[in-house]
Amino acid sequence: MQKNKDKSMFKASWSYNEAPESTDHIQIKKKYDLYINGKFSEPIKGKYFDTINPSTNEKIASVAEATFEDVDAAVQAAKKAFESWSKLTGKERGKYIFRIARLIQERGREFAVIESLDGGKPIRESRDIDIPLAANHFFYYAGWADKLAYAFPNRTPKPIGVVGQIIPWNFPLLMAAWKLAPALATGNTVVLKPAETTPLTALKLAEIIHESGIPKGVVNIVTGAGETGTAIVNHPDVDKIAFTGSTNVGKYIQKVTAGTGKKLTLELGGKGANIIFEDAAIDQAVEGIINAIFFNQGHVCCAGSRLFVQESVANNVIEKLKSRMDTLIIGDPLDKNTDIGAINSKKQLQTIENYIKIGLNEGGEIYQPDCKLPKNGNWCAPTLFLNVSQSHRIVQEEIFGPVLAIQTFRTIDEVIEKANNTPYGLSAGVWTQNGAKMFHLTQKLNAGVIWGNTFNKFDAASPFGGTKESGFGREGGLHGLKPYVKFD
């Protein structure tokens, strides 16, 4: 019989009209100040920076740049607030946190649109994943606030004090929720710094927190770039640092906090192994590969950026993967049909493009679907690299973009060895319909989070965090309380 494997055979013909989420219901101010001691106040040195819409590179708003003086004011406010906040009963603290959770839900649509505007992620994700999960996190930890004695039986957990929290640009509101909720539930006060490219939803959150009536100084939100972060990390009155971001910055923070008595948790980079066995449900595994690497444009620390496919099914999986990639819709983050949005910043786009160049120079075979990218803004087509090995830089280093490196393997021991052959240890995924094999792998893989027959799933009740150079400490679940308490 005739064999026609023309790739365009399965090309979608029905193109969907634009379906943009409306933006008329959102409120964005032209200028955002710092949230310190229950007030929105101008930065002492009066400096502001622009926050940009990465899908157009147009300015959205001016945002205050906090210097050491501002950070100091925030820390002092938090220190003062700690005296009464830490003595409040858990039940009372929980009330405020529940209120914040409900307010996020009520304004979910507004949060989702702003998250997509400021960060470039598709509205489908901000609407269905980021914002609901953020609300969930507050609900979850609000529930723990008056039950801490049950979380740590026969011990008396006490809050640590002033907590400095520094969060990344990939899940701006969600990361703020991951940091704030457990800290508040355990009775700490907070100085939080959102990333300089995506400060808007954290500043919106500041408005909600203000509305919740939480005592002044309990939560302070200061915006700025690396220098603002440095001021928090080095402030002598900060008792604990919680950082999510790059491994390099994480190493710096660990160095400068060493010997200061500051407690520390780090959630850093990753190079997650996504392992497809020949006995997996292949079509669902292909879908899992897409979710593992193209979710949030690949700006995910736990992304499955190293794909290992068993050689007996490799051709099949790769063909199906390419065919699936051809149907992905790349474009306006606010369009409800968009699968892949804009790269978060010019700088990050340069990093990704540089890695693609490195991959090509190293001799990797590249595949990108034939998709039209918008002219303005920061865009990167979903990218595969075939014929690469553990020795390639694009396999070793975190790219933090929609770039997947594919290797094949033959035996279980081989894939375990290769999956663990990385300085990182954040996430891994295993795809097999064989339960025994699944449990064998989850025992042997050295990663903080391992998904079975799925990828990139999060829940407030489930602890998240890494091993090795992916950091330490857990966020979420019962485990997520521990970094915010001390015992006598």
Place this chain on the structure above:
Amino acid sequence: MIPNLNNLPVYDTTGVNERIARFCTRSIKSSSKVEGLKLALSMIDLTTLEGKDTIRKVQQLCYKAMHPHDTLKNIPTVAAICVYPAFVKEAKKALHGSDIHVASVATAFPSGQSSLEVKLLETKFAVDQGADEIDMVISRGQFLAGNYQYVFDEIAAVKEACGKAHLKVILETGELDTLDNVRKASEIAMYAGADFIKTSTGKIQPAATMPVTYVMLNAIKDYYLKTGKMIGMKPAGGISTSKIALQYLVMLNEVLGEKWMNKNYFRFGASSLTNDILMQLVKSETGIYQSINYFSKD
């Protein structure tokens, strides 16, 4: 020859459901919606399969098939009428001059619990009466008992009896229990000579579902990649609104793509879907929803 059934892809229900959820959140608006609605209308097998059917009832349905809504310009007719063998001749006569096909169920529809001999006779009868398409049912009892060769041979024999008529093979997925079984039955049907594979008779719940259809579309895709032969797909039963129909079309669009996006390779087995599509089309033209009383019920 019966294909190797030991090495078939397996399905993870959770994963399939997640994929379906993605199809269902596609937002189909304005002109792409009208395009989709017209396409869906052109793919309908307008169906009446009841014990109380009569010649007059079938004639009325045939007129509806040819004139879905005469006040709307530029709309297609439906693809086919689907009836019991006893009404094929009259339906053919009523549809004379149009290109609407007559599909007939056969092979002891809906249970399929009869002898091969009877099934072949019934098939031949329907074809002799003028049926363009035969919708047969597989022997689910034999399938679940593991007698795959029996199921395969039966389909192949019916295919032969069909002659020039197209063969749609109904798997009755509501009785097959698992997605893996649906895949297996699809494989048997395609290799045995099916021109279309179809989900359901409409007599068993659940009838067509998106997960089941998704598995069958994937089977069709893999079969095409192996053999170069295009097989059609017909979900039937339970698709009663435009919204659901558009979700199926999104799935078809993103799994099999443009070559399958026409009535030669995709059908909806439905009775009440037609008027809902018409109502949406009138709304897109006039901007207002009209009362259901403005749409003829035949």
